[in-house]
Each structure stands twice: as C-alpha cells, then as structure tokens.
Amino acid sequence: MNPYIKLHTGYDIDIFERYKADVVHILPKRYIDDNDVYRIEYYLRAYEMQPEEQENVAVLKALLATHQAKVDRWMKLGDTITEEIHFITNGKDGREISEAELLELRKEWLMYEETAPNGLFKLSVQISGKGEYALTYVNISLPGGAGSIYAASGEKLPMKVYWKDDHNVIIETKEEYKSHSMYKQVRSYDQLVKIEYRFV
Structure with missing residues (x-):
C-alpha cells in the first residue's frame, strides 16, 4: 500500500x-x-x-x-x-x-443488541463476510455517531457486551481471537464512553 x-x-x-x-x-x-x-x-x-x-x-x-x-x-x-x-x-x-x-x-447480521441505562446509547454485536473473510464486531451508537469499537476474524464468535453504566462498556472476549480493532474509549460531542476488555 x-x-x-x-x-x-x-x-x-x-x-x-x-x-x-x-x-x-x-x-x-x-x-x-x-x-x-x-x-x-x-x-x-x-x-x-x-x-x-x-x-x-x-x-x-x-x-x-x-x-x-x-x-x-x-x-x-x-x-x-x-x-x-x-x-x-x-x-x-x-x-x-x-x-x-x-x-x-x-436479523441476518445482527447477533445481539443492548441499550444503555439512559435509553439512548446502544451496543450491538454484528457479523459480516463469510469463511476466511468473516468478521464479528461490536458496534456502538451515540448521539451524533456510530461505529465499530472492536472487531475480530471469525463468524459469530462467542463474545458478550454490556453496559456497566451510561459511560462504561464491558466486552468479554477471548485473547486468542485475531482482533483488527480494539478501542479503549470513544467520544461523540461531549459524551465519552470507556471500553474495558475482559478475556474469558
């Protein structure tokens, strides 16, 4: 490149x-x-x-x-x-x-979705691609923006995501997954959300 x-x-x-x-x-x-x-x-x-x-x-x-x-x-x-x-x-x-x-x-690409306690912010686990090109990723939606915060190679990989509170997210995943992105925090306007990773 x-x-x-x-x-x-x-x-x-x-x-x-x-x-x-x-x-x-x-x-x-x-x-x-x-x-x-x-x-x-x-x-x-x-x-x-x-x-x-x-x-x-x-x-x-x-x-x-x-x-x-x-x-x-x-x-x-x-x-x-x-x-x-x-x-x-x-x-x-x-x-x-x-x-x-x-x-x-x-329903074809959305595995799981959870709304924050404030009823506004959202987390979702989604999939894209097939076979060796498959990805499982976590998407976050905040006022003014949405995007992927964690992605790993593989289709429908077991992982758990949830809100600790309105500004803290927990992602339970596996260390052996080949990750492509792993954000520790995201901001949209004045809203800051921190992401904690737990390997299980």
Whole structure:
C-alpha cells in the first residue's frame, strides 16, 4: 500500500487499514445511515485507485448514490413524509425497502443488541463476510455517531457486551481471537464512553 515504507523497511504496511476496518460492517448491510457517509468517503480517498479494492469501491459508491437519492427525496418532500423508506443495494443495483423489511434484513447480521441505562446509547454485536473473510464486531451508537469499537476474524464468535453504566462498556472476549480493532474509549460531542476488555 505504501511503496516508500516497503522499499526502505521491507514491510508492506497499509497505513490506511483503519479506514478499511471502518467500512467492513457496512458492506453486508447493503444500505447506509448518515453516520456511515464520512467513513465511506475516507475509505474511497484511500482505496479508490487500488485494483484489489474495486469491487468494494463499486458497492460503496452505489450505497452513497442511493443514500444521496434518499436525502434529495426528503428535501423535496419536506415534512410530508409519513413512512420511513430505506435504500439497499446489491452491487450497482438499488431498491427501496420499508422499515419492517429492514428489521427482517437486520436479523441476518445482527447477533445481539443492548441499550444503555439512559435509553439512548446502544451496543450491538454484528457479523459480516463469510469463511476466511468473516468478521464479528461490536458496534456502538451515540448521539451524533456510530461505529465499530472492536472487531475480530471469525463468524459469530462467542463474545458478550454490556453496559456497566451510561459511560462504561464491558466486552468479554477471548485473547486468542485475531482482533483488527480494539478501542479503549470513544467520544461523540461531549459524551465519552470507556471500553474495558475482559478475556474469558
């Protein structure tokens, strides 16, 4: 990924790997939320010209396009919307689904979800990919943003996540899991949440 580093150190280091990790949970959903947009934009800036990433690039560009179409539609309708409609894509094709259909779709990749004592913050354990490309990851949702805080290789890995209180999260996992990200704290606006890992 970085020719200079590879040439002078012998190591092939991907300095943008975090951007890739931030979008792995978006690809299997086939739709995006407002909070996903900036993650996709960072990823595209880093990987848009990489030949091995072209399939994911095409899917993410289609997701952005359908999301923008949804935003444009809301702008035209103003306050007249009575039912929320979601856009999902399959490759370069997209279609609209209702909230009920989205809930059914979520069952395919959502393993577990828990709400904080304040009733606002959320944790979820989700899956993406298959076989050697499978990931199990923990997602956190706070006012103003959502994203992955822990991810490990493997499909439907046993792990437990829960709120200690509104600003402290416990993740029970296994040390032998190959982790790709392991955040110790996250902040959104003035809300700081700390993450404690317990290996069981």
